[in-house]
Structures are given as C-alpha cells and as structure tokens.
Amino acid sequence: MKETLATMxxxxxxxxxxxxxxxxxxxxxxxxxNETVKKVLAEAQRCNYSPGLIAxxxxxxxxxxxxxxxxxxxxxxxxDMASVIISEAHSRHFTTIVVDMMEDGxxxxxxxxxxxxxxxxxxxxxxxxxxSTLMEEINxxxxxxxxxxxYYENSQxxxxxxxxxDGGLMATRLLLSNRHRSIACIQGDPETMPNRMRVKGYCQxxxxxxxxxxxxxxxxEFSIQNGYLETKMLLGSxxxxxxxxxxxxxxxxxxIKAIREAGLSxxxxxxxxxxxxxxxxxxxVPPITRISxxxxxxxxxxxxxxxxxxxxxxxxxxxxxxxxxxxxxxxSVGICKED
Numbered sequence: 001m002k003e004t005l006a007t008m009x010x011x012x013x014x015x016x017x018x019x020x021x022x023x024x025x026x027x028x029x030x031x032x033x034n035e036t037v038k039k040v041l042a043e044a045q046r047c048n049y050s051p052g053l054i055a056x057x058x059x060x061x062x063x064x065x066x067x068x069x070x071x072x073x074x075x076x077x078x079x080d081m082a083s084v085i086i087s088e089a090h091s092r093h094f095t096t097i098v099v100d101m102m103e104d105g106x107x108x109x110x111x112x113x114x115x116x117x118x119x120x121x122x123x124x125x126x127x128x129x130x131x132s133t134l135m136e137e138i139n140x141x142x143x144x145x146x147x148x149x150x151y152y153e154n155s156q157x158x159x160x161x162x163x164x165x166d167g168g169l170m171a172t173r174l175l176l177s178n179r180h181r182s183i184a185c186i187q188g189d190p191e192t193m194p195n196r197m198r199v200k201g202y203c204q205x206x207x208x209x210x211x212x213x214x215x216x217x218x219x220x221e222f223s224i225q226n227g228y229l230e231t232k233m234l235l236g237s238x239x240x241x242x243x244x245x246x247x248x249x250x251x252x253x254x255x256i257k258a259i260r261e262a263g264l265s266x267x268x269x270x271x272x273x274x275x276x277x278x279x280x281x282x283x284x285v286p287p288i289t290r291i292s293x294x295x296x297x298x299x300x301x302x303x304x305x306x307x308x309x310x311x312x313x314x315x316x317x318x319x320x321x322x323x324x325x326x327x328x329x330x331x332s333v334g335i336c337k338e339d
Contacts, residue, residue, distance in 0.1 A: 012043055065095045067115025067123040073100045075250055077276050084299035085124055105129030122310045124302055126150050130191050144309035148302035150192050158319040160302045164194045167291040167325035168201020171273045175243045176209050179336040184241040186230045186251050188222035198247050198275055216241060227254025235262045242336045243271040249278055267334030277328060286331035294323045
C-alpha cells in the first residue's frame, strides 16, 4: 500500500496537518511538542515516506534546493539571470525555488521567510531593499546567502556584480565624443548600488567635460513606465536634450515609445544609449548602442560561490567580484548637429 499522510496519521493518532507541518520544518512555528516531532520523524524514516524530497531531506539533512529571490521576473535582465542560475543548480541536481519580489523592498524579508520555510540549503538574492540585516543574520547563523548584480556597501555578504561605474563612464563618454553636451540620464531605483554607480560614472564623465552644472538626472525605477514618463517630460522641456542615457533596457523601451510618439527620429533628432544587453536590441530600428553586462558569467560565478559555501569551502570568507562591462555599438548614437 502506498504511504500517504492519511495512513501515517491513522497509525500515529495525529492529524494530517500536524504531520505535514513537522515534515516541512514548521513544528516550532505551530508549537508542536518535541515528543510528537520525534514520533513523526521516526515514522517517516521507518516507512520511507517521500512526498517530493522530504524523506531525502530527513536522511541527509539537506533538501537539495536553493532559493532565488529576484526583483522582477518581468524584467528581461533578471529573467535571463534566473535562467542561468536555475540551469546551474539543475546541473548539480538541485531544484530552485524562485520568488518574485515585484521590485518592492518591503517584500524582501517575506520572500526570505518563504524560501526558509521550504528548508532551502542556500539562497541567491538580487536585493531590492535597502536593509541587509536579515540576510546577514541568515548567512552567519543558518545557511549561505550570496548576492548577484545588486549588493550592499560594508556588508559581509559575498557578491558578484558588474563594474557599473566604468559602464556609466563609458556610455557618457561615447555621447560626449559625438559632440553631445545636453545629455539626460534616466535612472532606475536610486537606492540600488548598480544605479548609484552608473550615475556616478555619468557625473564623472560630465565633470571631465566641464559640464558638471549641466547634468540632468531623472527617474526613480527600472521600469518601462519610468522611461516613458520621464522622456515625455524631457521632450516637452524648454531645452530638449540631444541624447538620453537609459540605465536599463526597460527604461530604454519606454523612452523609445515616447520619442516615437513625439515624431522624432533616432539618432537624427535624438541619440540614445542603454545599459544592459539583450538580443532583441539588434532587431529594433535602429539597433541600439548599449553597455553590456556579462550576465551569464555573473550568474555562474554567483552559483559557484553559493555551492562552494554550501559544501563548506571557505564559508566565512567574503568574496567580492566585479566584472567588466562591454560597449556594444549600434546605430542609435549619432553626431550632435547643434552648435
């Protein structure tokens, strides 16, 4: 006869709910007695009860799952990164539990609690909250936590990111070399480290060109709507910028929509450059010039770091990796015709 919660409940004299909570590591939360916990676990091992991987978890003290917390699955950049991390975990025979935080920092702690309740062996996070306290505590006392793309200053959490400062510098210098002097920077979430570093690179390049007082920094989130609304405002301003630096592909798409609605041509009327790469950018008209992040390398390195820590290799060592971005030429940046 196939073992089920019902057959176990009948033998033990417990409810199916109680057994389920014990097997899912929620006995403390629901104040289930130690005696009942021991009885349920012993019976589960005796009859090799295995809904999913619970029995394996009981034998090995591992679930062979990892948690992956991403800001927004709707953002192609995060979706691409998640795909690589899931593939890396699968190659090691691990399952990945993905939680979408909907680019809302208030959801981050709840997302962490969600994967912890499923007894994951480690967590990879692309954070969207300003506070890292909970992750620091978990990394120190419970299971390894590794950050990718976004990270925290003065943190003991290992991370893999791109040199966003160099990318911002590179993009702005390209526009300046094409005689643009009125360059608008449409940023994403100003609290995230990648955004801050990209803006810093933009400001440094403008300062070098003697245009520090002419900086235009607008926007507040990595979304299409943000790119669209901010570009609408810029195009309706008294002195329209001759170039736009969009700090993500999502911002870029919104900006292009607003530019087209205004009846303007890229790059004849206005130039645009984006941070982040995606194959679809080559199929836009014109193909987009962009700063590419090594997404696959970032995701693979973050996965490797996590699995090394989970296997006990330098678990307390803090690794901070910053990879180089690359300029990919397109046809969206032209020489400014204004004096």
